[in-house]
Amino acid sequence: MSYFSIPKLSSRVMTVWLRNWDVFMKTYKVNFLPPFIEPLLYLFALGFGLGTFIDEIEGMSYARFIAPALIAISIMYSSFFECTFSSYVRMYYQKTFDAIIATPLSIEEVITGELLWGASRSLINATIMLPILWAFGLIELPESLLIIPFAFLAGLLFATIAMCFTAISPNIMALNYPAFLFITPMFLFSGTFFPLSLLPEAVQYFALAVLPLTHVVTIVRSLTLGAVDGMLVFNLIWIIVATAIFFLLSVNLMKRRLIA
Amino acid sequence: MIVAKDLVKKFDDFTAVDGVSFTIKEGEMFGFLGPNGAGKTSTMRMIQCISPKTDGKLEVLGMDVNTHQREIKQILGVVPQENNLDPDFNVFDNLLVYSRYFDIPRTQALKMIEKLLDFVQLQGKRDVMIDELSGGMKRRLILARALINSPRIMILDEPTVGLDPQARHLIWDKLRSLRSKKVTIVLTTHYLDEAAQLCDRLVIMDYGKILLEGSPDEIVKEQIGTDIVETENNPDVRACLDEKGAKYEVMEDIIQVYTSKPQEITSHLLKECQLGKITARAATLEDVFLKLTGKKLRE
Numbered sequence: 001m002s003y004f005s006i007p008k009l010s011s012r013v014m015t016v017w018l019r020n021w022d023v024f025m026k027t028y029k030v031n032f033l034p035p036f037i038e039p040l041l042y043l044f045a046l047g048f049g050l051g052t053f054i055d056e057i058e059g060m061s062y063a064r065f066i067a068p069a070l071i072a073i074s075i076m077y078s079s080f081f082e083c084t085f086s087s088y089v090r091m092y093y094q095k096t097f098d099a100i101i102a103t104p105l106s107i108e109e110v111i112t113g114e115l116l117w118g119a120s121r122s123l124i125n126a127t128i129m130l131p132i133l134w135a136f137g138l139i140e141l142p143e144s145l146l147i148i149p150f151a152f153l154a155g156l157l158f159a160t161i162a163m164c165f166t167a168i169s170p171n172i173m174a175l176n177y178p179a180f181l182f183i184t185p186m187f188l189f190s191g192t193f194f195p196l197s198l199l200p201e202a203v204q205y206f207a208l209a210v211l212p213l214t215h216v217v218t219i220v221r222s223l224t225l226g227a228v229d230g231m232l233v234f235n236l237i238w239i240i241v242a243t244a245i246f247f248l249l250s251v252n253l254m255k256r257r258l259i260a
Numbered sequence: 261m262i263v264a265k266d267l268v269k270k271f272d273d274f275t276a277v278d279g280v281s282f283t284i285k286e287g288e289m290f291g292f293l294g295p296n297g298a299g300k301t302s303t304m305r306m307i308q309c310i311s312p313k314t315d316g317k318l319e320v321l322g323m324d325v326n327t328h329q330r331e332i333k334q335i336l337g338v339v340p341q342e343n344n345l346d347p348d349f350n351v352f353d354n355l356l357v358y359s360r361y362f363d364i365p366r367t368q369a370l371k372m373i374e375k376l377l378d379f380v381q382l383q384g385k386r387d388v389m390i391d392e393l394s395g396g397m398k399r400r401l402i403l404a405r406a407l408i409n410s411p412r413i414m415i416l417d418e419p420t421v422g423l424d425p426q427a428r429h430l431i432w433d434k435l436r437s438l439r440s441k442k443v444t445i446v447l448t449t450h451y452l453d454e455a456a457q458l459c460d461r462l463v464i465m466d467y468g469k470i471l472l473e474g475s476p477d478e479i480v481k482e483q484i485g486t487d488i489v490e491t492e493n494n495p496d497v498r499a500c501l502d503e504k505g506a507k508y509e510v511m512e513d514i515i516q517v518y519t520s521k522p523q524e525i526t527s528h529l530l531k532e533c534q535l536g537k538i539t540a541r542a543a544t545l546e547d548v549f550l551k552l553t554g555k556k557l558r559e
Binding site: 012015018019022023026094095096098099100101102103104105106259260 | 271308310311312329330333334336338340342343344345346347348349353357358360361362363409
């Protein structure tokens with residue numbers, strides 16, 4: 001069994017997505033609250049608190065600088081945690097995947113449904129944040145509306161990376177390692193709260209090469225500022241290629257784990 | 261319906277199923293018996309198309325399990341060993357969500373769910389979350405879930421494990437009523453009385469091989485006879501039995517005499533040997549099982 005075999009998929013993938021959507025909507029009030037509250041907390045603490053000591057950053061207010069970062073971070077967190085801890089619970093504790101593969105669905109379709117759901121969580125959370133940030137005058141319309149479809153793509157990237165970790169974790173606690181060693185450094189060093197250009201050049205290249213969030217932040221920031229340029233194609237291609245690689249890897253790793 | 265020939269399943273260098281052959285006919289209830297690790301569950305998982313076979317032939321309705329997974333799974337109903345109901349949903353939604361995996365149209369699914377809730381007597385619990393169900397209710401719901409696609413073949417791995425006698429009998433009744441509708445039923449069980457009650461035919465497996473095959477009555481009669489006379493183990497008794505040419509087995513401190521003429525043996529033993537205790541009883545599948553697989557505990 002290869003690590004990069006291309007899975008055969010059918011429309012039944014959506015029944016797995018729908019299962020997760022149904023569970024999500026049963027507690028939608030709780031689920032819609034964090035994407036409302038989180039950006040407000042960060043905005044007040046960093047943007048309007050810490051930001052008062054910063055006159056200007058790259059020609060804009062600090063709140064305006066971090067607003068797109070908050071969206072990008074939310075995209076990363078929602079799909080990453082959905083496809084690590086939540087997927088692990090469904091796979092290992094609830095045996096949901098085992099129950100589904102007894103039906104005509106294949107394990108590849110189950111995992112693909114989970115990944116699409118993770119990406120949908122990113123899209124939902126990013127969409128909820130937009131009107132709040134707009135109300136504070138921190139993002140430009142209509143360019144910022146492009147963040148909605150982009151959140152799905154970027155969400156899919158983090159979902160596929162997350163699913164690879166889920167596939168190789170010996171237990172649920174082990175998922176804390178990628179959360180602390182991969183997600184937290186990205187949260188801080190991807191051009192989120194200060195420009196990437198402040199870092200030593202070597203570190204900048206490192207960030208661009210292996211920290212997916214840098215590309216997501218760059219694209220989201222261009223959209224919120226309404227300053228789209230051709231260089232974004234490079235970021236977009238990086239995201240698409242990485243998503244394709246990690247998609248194949250995650251599906252095959254999961255197959256290896258669950259089908260003996 | 262299901263044909264296996266020299267079927268093999270290997271996990272790395274461990275051989276779980278070692279060249280078994282069997283044929284399961286339409287409408288029969290077929291049992292796989294054996295101690296833990298005998299290869300029963302591995303065989304079931306290969307029939308279910310969730311564990312690819314390593315070698316040999318395994319066909320369900322003439323379709324190979326390694327190449328026609330989707331078509332085979334469409335007509336199977338599966339009751340797994342471990343309860344894997346969806347704890348995020350209530351009883352009704354468990355069935356509805358499951359029906360979608362089979363692409364059953366919603367209106368048809370809703371009708372089916374009502375029928376199934378009646379069938380397993382869970383109408384009163386339709387809005388209850390899974391965690392609040394008793395063990396017996398969970399098993400019944402799993403049975404209902406396995407029937408959502410009107411399967412032609414049911415695969416049940418230990419369907420009554422951990423249930424009280426009432427719940428077991430209810431499941432047995434349901435399985436018999438399915439058989440009467442010509443559904444083919446394949447099951448594994450550790451309860452030998454269950455196998456004797458339900459199965460038309462069964463195999464006893466150990467160490468990945470099939471030791472014997474037949475109907476429960478046939479197997480008992482062939483291997484043991486109709487009755488067992490038990491008496492204490494001492495050299496005099498053994499000499500006495502040898503003289504009579506009886507078939508017997510020594511099990512630590514007791515001797516079991518396999519026979520179809522218990523009165524004769526008993527009176528012979530009582531008359532001619534010096535005996536303390538002696539009991540005669542009908543032979544069961546359990547006697548065959550222990551005779552074939554031994555009394556040593558399995559991991």
